[in-house]
Amino acid sequence: MxxxxxxxxxxxxxxxxxxxxEIMAHVKQNNSKLDITGILMHSEGNFFQVLEGEKEVILPLFHKIKEDRRHYNVIKILDKEINNSTFTEYHSSFAVISSQSGHKELQHFLKRLKTNNPEHFKSISYLTQKFMKLS
Ligand SMILES: Cc1cc2nc3c(=O)[nH]c(=O)nc-3n(C[C@H](O)[C@H](O)[C@H](O)COP(=O)(O)O)c2cc1C
Structure with missing residues (x-):
């Protein structure tokens, strides 16, 4: 699931x-290995992350991330099952974006999200754009 x-x-x-x-590089490499898709963004002292993958992988990973002392005030926005059939691209990689770079990668992630997960597209697209102060 x-x-x-x-x-x-x-x-x-x-x-x-x-x-x-180092965090961004580790996350990109590890998540691609674990078949986790999504995005990790860093902007002005905050992180925003979307993790998508097998439930038995995502839940323990999030538990570990929450305990990571390199960040705090972890506020969960979304925690739910997603329909298998919404994932059509199996080889999409995990995007990491910081304020200095990656707008192109963000657009690519949002385009994929719109196709694969239309239910969450509107709210996640809104949040990411605001987070990066793009609108
Ligand atoms: C904001 C933030 C996001 C993270 N996201 C991930 C992630 O998506 N995948 C991952 O493997 N580790 C992520 N980490 C790192 C984990 O918290 C943890 O340090 C890492 O999985 C190494 O754990 P291990 O030494 O038990 O293998 C993140 C860390 C931070 C601070």
């Missing part, structure tokens, strides 16, 4: 730019 979790959080004060880059 596929599952999605979406949350916002605050970056811990002792996290440097180098540590941020």
């Amino acid at each position: 596929r599952h999605t979790i979406c949350y916002v959080s605050t970056v811990s004060p002792d996290v440097s730019d180098t540590m941020l880059s």
